[in-house]
Amino acid sequence: MIVVISSPSGGGKTTIAKKLLEIFPTFKISPSFTTRTQREGLGEGKYRFVLKEKFEDMIAKAELIEWASFFGNYYGTPRAEFDSLLNEGSDILLDIDVDGAEAIKALYPEAILIFLTPPSILELKKRLVERKRDSEKELIERFKRAEMEIKRSENYDYRVVNEDIEKTISMIKEIIEKEKRSVVTYKNS
Numbered sequence: 001m002i003v004v005i006s007s008p009s010g011g012g013k014t015t016i017a018k019k020l021l022e023i024f025p026t027f028k029i030s031p032s033f034t035t036r037t038q039r040e041g042l043g044e045g046k047y048r049f050v051l052k053e054k055f056e057d058m059i060a061k062a063e064l065i066e067w068a069s070f071f072g073n074y075y076g077t078p079r080a081e082f083d084s085l086l087n088e089g090s091d092i093l094l095d096i097d098v099d100g101a102e103a104i105k106a107l108y109p110e111a112i113l114i115f116l117t118p119p120s121i122l123e124l125k126k127r128l129v130e131r132k133r134d135s136e137k138e139l140i141e142r143f144k145r146a147e148m149e150i151k152r153s154e155n156y157d158y159r160v161v162n163e164d165i166e167k168t169i170s171m172i173k174e175i176i177e178k179e180k181r182s183v184v185t186y187k188n189s
């Protein structure tokens with residue numbers, strides 16, 4: 001099973017992804033390559049940090065199944081790691097943006113796309129300002145991108161309004177359990 005979780009930055013998705021891995025031991029997080037600088041945080045285990053030249057070389061060699069560029073950095077899912085997770089029969093959790101999610105759905109139509117949406121744009125702005133990580137210019141870019149992403153979430157299978165992290169986790173747990181059960185067999189004889 002392939003599950004993609006996306007949310008605008010500041011949406012709390014890294015904490016949620018980590019919790020889901022604890023709840024569902026069959027799931028593994030699909031690692032990403034990025035050119036952004038390393039920072040302390042919950043999500044850092046997921047990233048392989050590389051230089052721009054290396055990333056562009058990987059694009060040229062088609063070593064990424066999808067990639068996106070925003071806020072001046074590249075992010076992408078490496079084909080080799082993804083395929084080896086698939087081949088070992090793991091369930092795969094991807095924490096990627098809306099472009100990546102759409103690319104994964106096109107390649108694997110059975111993938112479940114879950115979008116975590118903030119209770120309101122105002123609340124998201126408040127969360128981004130309060131985490132004190134971005135300059136004013138970056139904040140404006142993030143707000144604009146968040147609005148675009150919320151609009152694009154119309155293409156997802158599920159949208160979860162993330163008001164309370166514990167409730168959100170239990171809703172996503174319910175979605176995954178339901179999807180795991182929902183294999184339908186049609187027979188014409």
Ligand code: 5GP
Binds near residue numbers: 006009077095097101
């Ligand atoms: P951050 O820099 O805050 O860790 O991540 C920024 C954004 O990049 C988040 O929306 C995250 O989901 C997205 N992202 C992380 N890895 C990938 C990836 O491999 N592919 C794509 N398309 N987006 C990614």
